[in-house]
Amino acid sequence: MAFDILVALGCALLPNLLIGVPAKYPLGFPGPAFFALSALTGLALVVRRRWPAGLCVAVILLIPTDLRIQALPICLYSLAKYGRSRRTLAVLSAVATLATAARVLPIGRREFTVVDLVSGLPNLGFLTVVPILAGMYVGARRTVLLNLREKAERLEREQHLLASQTRMEERARIAREMHDVVAHRVSLMIIHSGALEVGMADGEHTGQVRLIGEIGRQALDELRQVLGVLRVDEGEESAPRAPQPTLTDLSRLVDASRAAGMRIELTTSGPSRPLDATAERTAYRLVQEALTNVHKHAGGAATHVRLRYAPGELHLTVDNEVPTAPSTARLPSGGHGLVGLRERVTVLGGTFEAGPRPDGGFRVSAAIPTREEAP
Structure with missing residues (x-):
């Protein structure tokens, strides 16, 4: 916005200061009205990004009056860069080229020669062809950069999803290995404690053996609760069903x-x-x-x-x-x-x-x- 304001101020003030006061104003405009309309036309360039087509039409209509023909390259550049319709760009470019050619080249005012054509074509190209091509190039480059940025963001999201999926699979693998190793050993301990409890003749150490079995069962229950948090298999509950200890x-x-x-x-x-x-x-x-x-x-x-x-x-x-x-x-x-x-x-x-x-x-x-x- 700051850049657009500077461009609009420059286009509104500099031509009026550099060209000077003409001897005769076009279309019978009085001097103050001519300069005021010229300044307003330059200030209108501040909206060149939002309404490039409407601003370009307005500047084309003002070409016969010599009002702000210097703003035409900026409008065509903005239309080629920010315009959404290629058909609108083609139509307005053709109209702007014809109107500018009629104004720059002395067609119909005197005998037209090859020298006039050679001397007028650079001005015509600078006012119409160059800004259109530059705007199309910058607009295409801007679109490519946006597509590349969107592709990079999409790849980054996919990478995060892949990393998350890898973490989930690793957690499930760890849960399976912990269950296979720890649960197997604790289960053997419980089985052996039960066999000792049954086979003991005296009851001196029966309570301690029974306690070993109960502690092993509690350890298995808590192990299943912890592994339930690690497991993320579809169709299984990831959260433990038993309440957590309080x-x-x-x-x-x-x-x-x-x-x-x-x-x-x-x-x-x-x-x-x-x-x-x-x-x-x-x-x-x-x-x-x-x-x-x-x-x-x-x-x-x-x-x-x-x-x-x-x-x-x-x-x-x-x-x-x-x-x-x-x-x-x-x-x-x-x-x-x-x-x-x-x-x-x-x-x-x-x-x-x-x-x-x-x-x-x-x-x-x-x-x-x-x-x-x-x-």
Whole structure:
């Protein structure tokens, strides 16, 4: 728009300043009216992109009056570049060429010679042919660039879709492999625990063997829930059907750990209330991972789990004392449990801390922002 305004101002003012005052104005126009109409015709070029055909018709009609014939190349260029109809361009180009030839070439005013033709053709070409060809070239180049840009955007979208499809297929493959490997091993553990429970003559260790089987079944259920999120096969539900664990399941988690031989004390303070599902699930996983670490590294240490409901927050602390003996659990560790917990809590906007205490124990604490969930 700024460029068009400059072009319109230049076309409206410069010819009037450079040509000077003619001795006789065409069609009997008075001087002020001639210059005012000439300036308005030049200023009309500001709409050359929006209405190129109408502006070109107006300038062609003003050619016999010598008003703004300098604006004709700009109008023809704009028509060739921005016009939508090739038929309109051909008709107006022919009319503009004939009208300009009648004005530039001395046809009918005196004897027409070859010298007049040779001297007049460059002016005719500069006023009509050159701007039309330039506009057609720039318009075609603009169309090609737009098509190339659209093609590049379409290829980029297709690439994103292909990458997304590849990720989905990889997630499904990972889910299948995890199910084949982990579920198979856990199922064998459950089967062997059941065989031990049936074959044991005394009931001294029957409760522990039964607990192993129950823990294995819970592990299989949670594994299927996690793999259900990874699977994206058509016709299958991607979300787990079973509800995700919440703080109401925390007592069962503590009881299962106690049955495995851990000394755990669970304390809840503050007005208990139902929270949003994301916060409750994060709190449950935090306690679960903390108890797993205690069982791995400090199996015989006393552990304190504290939940404190505060306005807008839930404070969780899992403290274990100094272990009296090295742990004999020999459980594999990936080293990413606390990192994952930190990410879970940080995503919710909370704070997470984990580290050794001064007395030699270990503490995991977090403050999770919460909002009450409607019943």
